[in-house]
Every structure is written in structure tokens, then in C-alpha cells.
Amino acid sequence: MNKQQLVSAIRNKRSYLCVGLDTDIEKIPAHLHASPNAVLEFNKAIIDATKDYCVSYKINTAFYEAMGVKGWDIIEQTLHYIPETHFTIADAKRGDIGNTSAQYAKTFFETFPFDAVTVAPYMGEDSVRPFLEYENKVTIVLGLTSNKGASDFELQPAGGEHLYEKVLRTVSAWGTPHNLMFVVGATQASALENVRKIVPDNFLLVPGVGAQGGSLQEVSQYGLNSEAGLLVNASRAVIYAGSGEDFVVKAAEAARQYRDEMATYLQ
Numbered sequence: 001m002n003k004q005q006l007v008s009a010i011r012n013k014r015s016y017l018c019v020g021l022d023t024d025i026e027k028i029p030a031h032l033h034a035s036p037n038a039v040l041e042f043n044k045a046i047i048d049a050t051k052d053y054c055v056s057y058k059i060n061t062a063f064y065e066a067m068g069v070k071g072w073d074i075i076e077q078t079l080h081y082i083p084e085t086h087f088t089i090a091d092a093k094r095g096d097i098g099n100t101s102a103q104y105a106k107t108f109f110e111t112f113p114f115d116a117v118t119v120a121p122y123m124g125e126d127s128v129r130p131f132l133e134y135e136n137k138v139t140i141v142l143g144l145t146s147n148k149g150a151s152d153f154e155l156q157p158a159g160g161e162h163l164y165e166k167v168l169r170t171v172s173a174w175g176t177p178h179n180l181m182f183v184v185g186a187t188q189a190s191a192l193e194n195v196r197k198i199v200p201d202n203f204l205l206v207p208g209v210g211a212q213g214g215s216l217q218e219v220s221q222y223g224l225n226s227e228a229g230l231l232v233n234a235s236r237a238v239i240y241a242g243s244g245e246d247f248v249v250k251a252a253e254a255a256r257q258y259r260d261e262m263a264t265y266l267q
């Protein structure tokens with residue numbers, strides 16, 4: 001799915017929810033542990049329960065890489081299980097010297113055919129370019145992250161502006177709103193008005209509502225643009241909304257609540 005199809009999906013579903021599949025074997029309901037592939041079963045059940053309310057799924061690769069070879073297999077099978085109507089994101093936060101980045105891009109755009117991958121901009125243009133060279137794929141660059149450590153570098157002054165502002169301004173010139181999105185944390189909603197001045201047309205992937213306490217209302221107020229322009233991610237607040245046999249019902253309920261609130265902001 002490309003960005004234009006994502007925009008249509010958001011319009012049709014009245015939702016800009018991305019469900020984060022941060023699946024941790026320690027946190028999935030006990031009854032699933034009888035299955036030989038509990039993590040995959042859990043992911044499939046969550047996808048079935050939430051697909052009507054969201055437009056995107058984000059697989060945070062860390063949770064699967066930690067499982068070794070089996071984790072990569074689960075990434076592949078989960079990715080293939082996600083309906084083609086949904087925008088798929090590998091949250092892998094890659095970026096390295098050019099020839100290495102080219103291999104990362106091949107990993108997440110070809111070997112595992114995600115629609116988008118998250119990339120760290122710290123190593124500069126040649127580390128990001130190999131991702132942008134893929135047609136109809138989207139590179140999502142970290143801008144202003146949701147964590148406390150954002151103040152260590154991203155919010156530090158850099159030539160008359162904050163470092164994150166420099167990143168947004170500089171990186172946005174390397175691509176287009178069609179192939180480039182930015183991560184801005186929901187916990188940074190007060191900066192969103194400013195972010196929108198620098199990148200009015202790029203989609204923003206916004207993690208940090210739910211478990212991290214960010215406000216969907218504030219994010220929507222300052223972040224929405226004429227195409228919606230937002231993908232708001234919720235991982236734990238949706239996938240672990242329930243912890244027993246009713247986890248599917250609870251996850252669906254949590255996703256539906258986000259969708260219902262988003263629909264009011266899209267009026």
C-alpha cells in the first residue's frame with residue numbers, strides 16, 4: 001500500500017489508528033501458551049479483532065529479534081497475515097553507512113515486504129538515501145521521539161533551532177511527502193504546531209498515546225492536515241487491553257474506542 005491508498009483508507013474508515021504489534025511472550029494470555037507458536041497465534045487474533053478499526057499495523061522488530069530465528073519467522077508470517085488493505089510498518093529504527101543501509105532497505109522492503117520502515121537520521125543523508133530510492137515505499141525518519149531522552153539531543157539547540165527542527169527541515173528536502181514520513185511522539189504534542197509549520201504535508205507517525213500517556217485529542221488538534229496526515233500508534237493499550245480469555249474482545253473494544261474518537265476529529 002502506498003501513501004495515497006493510505007489516505008483513502010483513512011477517509012473510508014474514519015480512522016488513523018495504527019496498532020502496534022509489540023508482542024511479548026511474557027505478556028500474552030496464559031491459555032495461549034499451549035499453542036506451539038503462541039506469539040503468532042496472538043498476533044493473528046489481535047489482527048482479526050482490530051482490522052476493522054485501524055488502517056495500519058506496526059511490527060516493532062525488537063520484540064521478535066529477541067526471539068532469534070523463530071522471531072524472524074513470526075515477523076514474516078504476521079506480515080503475510082495482515083490484510084493488503086492495511087499499511088504495514090517495520091519499526092526497526094535502522095540507518096548506517098550507505099552500502100549497509102542498502103541491505104537494511106532490502107531486508108524491510110524486499111525480503112520482508114513492508115510498506116514502510118523507521119530510520120534513525122543520526123548518520124546523515126547517505127544513511128537515509130538507500131531507503132528513499134525504493135518506489136512506492138515509505139521511509140519514516142525519527143524526528144521528535146516520545147521518550148524522556150528526547151531532551152538529550154533532539155531538543156538541544158543546533159544553529160538557532162532545536163536539533164529535531166533541523167532534522168525535519170533537512171531530511172524533508174531529501175524526499176517528498178509521498179515517500180517520507182516523520183516520527184513525532186504523542187508526549188510532545190505541544191511541539192506539533194511547530195512541527196506542522198516545518199513539514200505541513202508529510203505524514204507523522206505518532207506513538208505515545210495509551211501506555212505513555214499522550215493525548216489523542218491534542219495530537220489531533222495540532223497534527224491533522226487536509227489529508228489527515230497522522231498515523232497514531234497504540235501498542236500496549238490495545239494488544240494488552242485484556243489479559244485473559246477475553247483478550248480479543250478487549251483489544252477490539254480498545255481499538256474501536258480510538259477509532260470512534262478519531263472519527264470525531266475527522267469531521
Ligand SMILES: O=c1ccn([C@@H]2O[C@H](COP(=O)(O)O)[C@@H](O)[C@H]2O)c(=O)[nH]1
Binds near residue numbers: 022207234
Ligand atoms: O518516539 C518513539 C518512537 C517509537 N516508539 C515505539 O512505538 C511503540 C509505542 O508503544 P506503546 O505500548 O503504545 O507505548 C513502541 O513500539 C515503541 O518502541 C515510541 O514509543 N516512541
